[in-house]
Amino acid sequence: MSTKDLVYIALFAALMAAFGVFPPIIFPIIAVPITLQSLGPMLAGALLGAKKGALAMILFCVLVAIGFPLLSGGKGGLAPFVGPTAGFIYGWIIAAFIIGFFYQKSFCQQNLVAELSVMILGGIVVVYGFGVIWLSIVGNITLSNALMSMLVFLPLDFIKVFIAIFVVRNLKKIGMF
Template sequence: MNTRDLVLIALFAAIVVVLGLIPPITLGFIPVPITAQSMGVMLAGCIIGAKRGALAFLLFVLLVAIGLPVLSGGRGGLAVFAGPSGGFILGWAVAAFVTGLIAERFVHQGNSEARQFVGFFLASVIGGIVVLYAIGVPWLSAVTGTPLTAAATGALVFIPGDLLKAAIATLAARAVYAGYPLLPARA
């Protein structure tokens, strides 16, 4: 790991903090808010890769754990991990890793632009939605005492917004990839 990797990791942790400045949208029937920070998972994985993306989120989770109010709505501290959102927050690093891994496998310089868009979008959906929900929904079910099927059904309301986030992350990743072709050189 070199200085460039450390800078990218810190930069993406800071981007996630900035995404937290957008106020969360709270829904009455599920205790997990809609936030822009989950888009950071997709951005980090697609733009800086699996290892650096996961490390950016581990750094972010460390900032949350020490009590900095970096989560959407100004939340932070260890108590957040014991709440309904805890599984999603802890799952961000894994989701960023999977997103990056898929992007690294499917997006290459020699691919057509359309194929790169598809690769980034699939990486964002599989890593940033499927993997994240696979970690966060069971946690939500366990913490709230809600049956897993009910928690999963309630989480379906997030899918349209998450697909929009995946599309935005795809556009951003493709733009960065086209402008800085050496950036994807993986750590």
């Protein structure tokens, strides 16, 4: 791995931390906050590729685990990795990998439908899949109740998908990635 690759991995881990500065929107009934950080895996995967995108998310998670308060709301340490939102955090790694895989295979090259499909698959379906299953187990609620509680997040996550596609297309157009 080149120095440039390592810098990009660190840059996207730092971008995740920067997204954590924005205060979370918390619903009293649901243990999962709405954050800007779910945009990070979409950008990391699409711009860095599968391996480096996933490594950026892993680096971010390692920094959180050792105590840096980088998650939205200033959370850090090991507790977020076993709490009700942990599945979403683990999902970020897989999401970045899946999105990166499809972008590397040129599946998304200037094809909006393909880009939407990949971003929704990785950025929403995968992240929600991990998150909802984890929330159901840790929160001791049915899978259907956990899934229903996530519906409030969908509109903003779809907006994040469009933001990610816009950013990725423009950064690639100007030759930054």
